[in-house]
Amino acid sequence: MSLKEFLLAVYERLLEFYGYQRWWPIDTSYHSRMDTDPRDEIIISAVLVQNTSWKNVEKALERMKRKGILSLDFVRKVDEKTLQELIRPAGFYRLKSHRLKEVAFFLNPTEKVSYVKRQELLKVRGIGKETADAILLYAGNRLNFVIDKYTHRLMERLYGLKGSYEDLKETFEKHLPKDVEIYKEFHALIDEHAKRFCKSTPLCGGCPVKEMCISADPSS
Template sequence: MLRISLHRLYLILLEAYGYQNWWPVDEHYHKSKGTDPRDEIIIGAILTQNTAWKNVEKALENIKRDGELSLRFIREVSHEELARLIKPSGFYKLKTERLKHVANFFNPTDVLRKVGREELLKLKGIGKETADAILLYAGNRLTFVVDAYTIRLFKRFYNIQGDYDQLKAFVEDSLPKDITIYKEFHALIDNHAKIYCRSTPRCRECFLKDYCISAIQSF
């Protein structure tokens, strides 16, 4: 029996932090350049693999400064130049290959409208988290993104463990089928985990401590 429902947890986090409005994109840039903001999300979803978002932002700024933040640019730029631009994101040679592959697949970007999750998972360099992030945030498709923060929070808060698909199903079975809730809950979990539910948790300061199994057991 859950101490509080998943939807109630979402509402508590929303009240505490407000709407996060993920995925962050530079709307002004895309309007001025005539580029597609969905391209930025797809590019960012690859760049954020195995790195902190601050490093992704540096790579995105390099692309905007010296190129164009679009899948068209990713397709046309040389491997060497792209690797230079995205170097701050780490694993830049590997990510260069993945970006090229994904950019060729999403040509045009509207492929997003019909592509299935299983089809995305067949692409080289696209795992479950990346596929769901692209579908949810770029494609506005009703699929929840599970990441390391989600796994950590659910283990501590609910004592629930499982593989990616099990945790994804747990969320999707427990929440209203609402695209905004899916987007915001993922972002809110990440925000809370960065502030309180860290690798070394700050349980005594956390406003969820009275509901969290791990926090209660630690006092």
């Protein structure tokens, strides 16, 4: 089986097992009610979720909706101290309030997310490769595969596939169909699978891709 066939087979098996993940969750009724851009919610939460559980991000988003406005305009206008208190549950709150300001001024207007160059987005302080690719893919609907530590771990275990962030990103983008919906779902499925089975100490018993994994423990 070629790498191309392998990646697609893993994707289809994970999709079959877990179903559609539908990242990024968006409160569409909020944005139509408040006349705010849903892409703002994705951009803001992409920063908030850095090394943080989604659960804690949701708490911060709720506070922004309740005591502020969940939009990049609000982030630009609110004073940093207030912003810190709103996002506190997401952790690293002093760091992240500054990062939110940086990205909110850079992605102004929000429409810029659909044409800005990746290299330019990466110059924003606080926006690394994963956050940049997540913003481009999920908010910009652009063909940018997102790599994270789960992707590294899973691919090394499944196929012995190692490499830098850019190496892995190129591999996925070279072999997968050029389809943003597949990019979005596959990344989400990889994360879900890494959390449920392919943890730091893997739970190979019941793993949906055990049969295609070079390092699965056959006895478990």
